[in-house]
Amino acid sequence: MDLSLIIMQLFSGIALGAVLVITALGLTIVFGMLGVVNFAHGALFMIGAYAGLYLASLTGSFWWGLVLAPVLVGAFGMLIERVLVRRLYGRSIDDPLLLTFGLSYILVEGVRIVFGSDGIPFPTPSQLVGVVDLGVGFFPKYRLFVIALVAVVLLLLWLMLEKTRVGLIVRAGARDPQIMRVLGVDIGKVWLAIFGLGVGLAALGGVLAGPMRSVNPEMGTLVLAEAFVVTVIGGLGSIVGAVVAGLMVGVCISMVALFAPEMATIVMFALMAAVLLVRPQGLFGLKGRA
Amino acid sequence: MPGFETTSRRAGLSRRKALLAMSAGAAALAMPRLGRAADDGIRIGFPTPLTGPFAAEARDQVKCAELAVKLVNDKGGIAGRKVELLVRDDKLNAGEAATRTLELIEKDKVHAVVGALSSAVQLAVNEVTRARGVIYVSISQSDTINEVKDFSKYTFHEALNPHMTTAAVARQTLKKGMKVAHLVADYAYGHEMLRGFKRAQASIGAESVGEILHPFGAADYSTFMPRLMSMRPDVLCISNFGRDQANAIKQAVDFGIKQQMKIVVPVILHNQRLAVGPDVFEGVVGGANYYWGLETQNKTAAEFNKEFRAANGGAIPTDYGAYGYSGVGSLLQAMQVAGGTDTDKVIAALEGLQYDLTKGPQHYRKCDHQSVQSVLVLESKKKSAMANDNDLFAIVASDPGAEEMLRSCSELGHAT
Numbered sequence: 001m002d003l004s005l006i007i008m009q010l011f012s013g014i015a016l017g018a019v020l021v022i023t024a025l026g027l028t029i030v031f032g033m034l035g036v037v038n039f040a041h042g043a044l045f046m047i048g049a050y051a052g053l054y055l056a057s058l059t060g061s062f063w064w065g066l067v068l069a070p071v072l073v074g075a076f077g078m079l080i081e082r083v084l085v086r087r088l089y090g091r092s093i094d095d096p097l098l099l100t101f102g103l104s105y106i107l108v109e110g111v112r113i114v115f116g117s118d119g120i121p122f123p124t125p126s127q128l129v130g131v132v133d134l135g136v137g138f139f140p141k142y143r144l145f146v147i148a149l150v151a152v153v154l155l156l157l158w159l160m161l162e163k164t165r166v167g168l169i170v171r172a173g174a175r176d177p178q179i180m181r182v183l184g185v186d187i188g189k190v191w192l193a194i195f196g197l198g199v200g201l202a203a204l205g206g207v208l209a210g211p212m213r214s215v216n217p218e219m220g221t222l223v224l225a226e227a228f229v230v231t232v233i234g235g236l237g238s239i240v241g242a243v244v245a246g247l248m249v250g251v252c253i254s255m256v257a258l259f260a261p262e263m264a265t266i267v268m269f270a271l272m273a274a275v276l277l278v279r280p281q282g283l284f285g286l287k288g289r290a
Numbered sequence: 291m292p293g294f295e296t297t298s299r300r301a302g303l304s305r306r307k308a309l310l311a312m313s314a315g316a317a318a319l320a321m322p323r324l325g326r327a328a329d330d331g332i333r334i335g336f337p338t339p340l341t342g343p344f345a346a347e348a349r350d351q352v353k354c355a356e357l358a359v360k361l362v363n364d365k366g367g368i369a370g371r372k373v374e375l376l377v378r379d380d381k382l383n384a385g386e387a388a389t390r391t392l393e394l395i396e397k398d399k400v401h402a403v404v405g406a407l408s409s410a411v412q413l414a415v416n417e418v419t420r421a422r423g424v425i426y427v428s429i430s431q432s433d434t435i436n437e438v439k440d441f442s443k444y445t446f447h448e449a450l451n452p453h454m455t456t457a458a459v460a461r462q463t464l465k466k467g468m469k470v471a472h473l474v475a476d477y478a479y480g481h482e483m484l485r486g487f488k489r490a491q492a493s494i495g496a497e498s499v500g501e502i503l504h505p506f507g508a509a510d511y512s513t514f515m516p517r518l519m520s521m522r523p524d525v526l527c528i529s530n531f532g533r534d535q536a537n538a539i540k541q542a543v544d545f546g547i548k549q550q551m552k553i554v555v556p557v558i559l560h561n562q563r564l565a566v567g568p569d570v571f572e573g574v575v576g577g578a579n580y581y582w583g584l585e586t587q588n589k590t591a592a593e594f595n596k597e598f599r600a601a602n603g604g605a606i607p608t609d610y611g612a613y614g615y616s617g618v619g620s621l622l623q624a625m626q627v628a629g630g631t632d633t634d635k636v637i638a639a640l641e642g643l644q645y646d647l648t649k650g651p652q653h654y655r656k657c658d659h660q661s662v663q664s665v666l667v668l669e670s671k672k673k674s675a676m677a678n679d680n681d682l683f684a685i686v687a688s689d690p691g692a693e694e695m696l697r698s699c700s701e702l703g704h705a706t
Contacts, residue, residue: 002520005516005520009513009516009517012513012515012516013513015512016510016512016513117345117346117349118345118346118561118565119346119561119564119565119566120565121564121565121566121567123569124544130546131545131546137516137519137520138519138546139545140512140544140545142544143512143544212510212540212544213509213510213537213540213541214537214540214565216533216565218341218342218343219509222507222509253510254512254513257513258513258517261503261504261513261514262476262504262505263505264504264508264513265505265508266505
């Protein structure tokens with residue numbers, strides 16, 4: 001097998017992994033901090049793609065869609081937290097799961113009613129149309145951009161969580177919300193922001209995926225499953241885990257596609273099964289969690 | 291129905307399922323009265339994947355099937371009996387389709403079944419109808435349904451089949467000595483299209499340089515592109531359906547594949563072309579059973595478009611939609627001839643029927659019940675060449691229907 005082909009395959013894998021990382025990240029942050037398994041995550045990914053498309057056509061620029069959609073959908077996420085999810089804190093983990101599961105149906109049907117159930121074209125931004133010569137082969141500019149953007153978002157997220165006071169509160173809140181309350185921190189506000197962040201990341205994933213896939217009401221279903229697999233492999237609640245597992249799954253899919261293409265979807269689940277057998281808490285998960 | 295309890299417990303969380311079960315129970319209670327009231331009507335079951343990646347095509351099928359029923363009812367029905375279409379969502383799942391079909395037959399007492407969109411699902415429907423002795427008119431592409439293993443006297447196939455479609459497309463796009471690569475969905479439809487293309491390739495003298503099977507319903511195709519490009523083919527045949535087609539072509543174009551090779555598909559889909567836009571599809575060539583633009587050269591098409599526009603606020607019928615119309619329409623014509631719903635009489639009428647509903651004369655070949663019909667080959671237009679939003683394709687060829695297009699009865703295993 002040609003070496004340049006393997007390098008190309010590696011690039012496709014990383015680009016694929018980048019979108020997986022972004023979507024899994026939102027899911028894992030919300031679970032890690034709030035203990036909420038958000039089944040509406042895939043639907044919110046889809047809402048993000050539609051919002052991005054709508055805002056892009058409204059403003060005439062993809063870039064506005066890319067910036068505004070995650071913010072607006074994130075704000076919508078905060079509304080969901082305040083009005084719906086908040087009432088279920090402290091109850092069994094099934095309750096918010098059921099709630100968000102139902103919510104995902106409502107969101108998908110809502111989009112079907114407003115935009116129709118056919119797909120809508122989401123054109124690649126004109127600056128990123130075309131391919132780049134990597135020396136070993138041609139690779140779409142847009143996918144390289146996705147890799148770079150995801151790297152930047154990860155860096156910002158890391159800086160926020162590790163280097164700022166807000167990050168400190170968030171991390172402490174995940175450990176022991178009770179003590180935080182005693183110390184006079186309004187933990188409710190922190191949870192609100194975290195839920196919004198998680199949903200915003202889902203929406204960002206949706207906008208980024210839009211130009212690579214067609215935008216349709218069911219586009220989140222598969223993504224939800226993929227995001228769960230990545231989160232489970234990485235360890236529920238672990239941010240580093242989501243990043244490592246996302247890239248790992250992307251590269252695995254890509255490499256398997258080279259040798260046994262019909263297995264490309266299954267490999268993700270096989271990987272999950274293997275990891276669960278050896279480390280039931282996931283690669284970076286804490287014991288006793290999940 | 292013993293299955294209900296276990297499924298709802300396993301799903302555990304689905305309130306929707308519980309509601310569904312309850313309403314099904316309520317419907318069963320109300321059944322006796324409803325059943326009697328509807329006794330003199332003619333009921334046609336219509337399973338189709340209203341949810342899932344083929345939803346766009348499925349909804350067009352339903353609209354067209356409803357139109358066929360409406361036109362018959364407007365003229366007084368069949369022997370004074372009104373026709374009713376019972377649409378069911380098969381969710382693109384063979385098991386679901388089999389259950390819904392069984393329900394249609396047992397509970398709703400349908401007189402015949404038309405429908406299914408996926409090649410794998412239609413075989414499941416056919417299993418049920420064949421076992422119950424109910425006529426089934428399939429409107430999904432398939433070769434095997436006409437082969438002796440899956441065939442029965444109750445089985446009719448109104449749609450094109452992969453053999454006819456790929457032969458027509460290959461004739462327009464392949465030349466002797468060309469190198470061809472294949473990207474194929476890994477299920478019945480893809481396998482049959484691949485088989486068809488390879489047979490056509492061999493007779494033309496083109497050469498296969500590789501084939502990649504991809505999982506059905508995949509959202510990302512980027513991982514297949516570097517290898518396809520490294521095969522350096524002149525033509526890339528992408529044999530998949532619905533959103534898979536849209537995603538695969540879009541991502542191939544992102545990788546710059548169109549600069550290197552021509553993209554060819556067995557069936558070019560109206561709705562998918564709409565879903566990804568003209569730039570992505572520009573220059574892609576594929577087969578079709580129907581295209582509305584046929585109206586300029588075909589009187590039947592013009593008439594069908596007119597009826598559809600009148601019933602659907604000016605919209606135009608699409609390829610898979612037209613199957614809904616011709617599938618139900620041909621069955622109802624045969625019922626007219628038979629004077630009712632007696633199964634054997636309707637089968638005899640279908641076998642002798644000459645019908646012309648959407649695009650010119652068609653008939654069911656007696657040995658395998660495959661509809662002999664014309665095949666269109668279309669090329670997607672570039673944006674600047676489109677006269678209006680619906681002006682998607684140029685008609686490259688329209689091969690009139692002939693039995694020579696089909697594999698022979700003896701090749702399929704039928705007595706001749």
